[in-house]
Amino acid sequence: xxxxxxxxxxxxxxxxxxxxETLKLAKERAEELGIQNIVVASTxxxxxxxxxxxxxxxxxxxxxxxxxxxxxxxxxxxxKNRNIIETNGAKTLTxxxxxxxxxxxxxxxxxxxxxxxxxxxxxxxxxxxVKVTCEIACMAADxxxxxxxxxxxxxGGSGDGADTAVVLKPSNTHAFFDLxxxxxxxxxxx
Numbered sequence: 001x002x003x004x005x006x007x008x009x010x011x012x013x014x015x016x017x018x019x020x021e022t023l024k025l026a027k028e029r030a031e032e033l034g035i036q037n038i039v040v041a042s043t044x045x046x047x048x049x050x051x052x053x054x055x056x057x058x059x060x061x062x063x064x065x066x067x068x069x070x071x072x073x074x075x076x077x078x079x080k081n082r083n084i085i086e087t088n089g090a091k092t093l094t095x096x097x098x099x100x101x102x103x104x105x106x107x108x109x110x111x112x113x114x115x116x117x118x119x120x121x122x123x124x125x126x127x128x129x130v131k132v133t134c135e136i137a138c139m140a141a142d143x144x145x146x147x148x149x150x151x152x153x154x155x156g157g158s159g160d161g162a163d164t165a166v167v168l169k170p171s172n173t174h175a176f177f178d179l180x181x182x183x184x185x186x187x188x189x190x
Contacts, residue, residue: 010189016161037152045081060090129164132156
């Protein structure tokens with residue numbers, strides 16, 4: 001196999017205004033590489049609904065925040081969006097964050113960071129969306145919704161919407177260092 005030439009798009013600024021373009025670029029790359037596994041982060045489900053329309057027929061996993069992420073016992077993912085996503089054949093996943101749940105508790109209680117927060121901050125050197133893509137890929141693999149021996153296109157963002165898409169080989173969280181970012185399709189140029 002020779003060299004691979006592919007396009008990487010760098011957005012001027014992060015944020016939801018990049019969502020449509022991120023999904024379009026991710027689908028183009030999925031088609032070029034024959035990738036069927038798509039994982040996307042979605043806080044309220046709005047980005048997940050858009051992804052469910054774009055990636056109909058793919059193995060799409062929409063990953064939510066944990067219940068209580070912002071406020072105890074509150075789930076930010078809207079039930080109407082979950083219904084639309086699942087009606088379109090996609091899966092939703094609400095589970096513990098791979099890079100920070102127990103570590104955040106230790107930080108809040110004792111004021112010190114743990115290894116998961118260190119790893120998260122290293123990924124943030126490439127942008128918040130890159131951190132999110134690695135984290136949700138592990139979460140989807142841990143749930144058995146994507147395989148660790150098949151590449152996936154993983155989409156994340158910097159708050160609302162999507163502005164980052166990568167091609168990666170996922171891993172389970174307990175085998176985190178087996179994860180490989182193969183390509184960056186798009187991300188904000190920070």
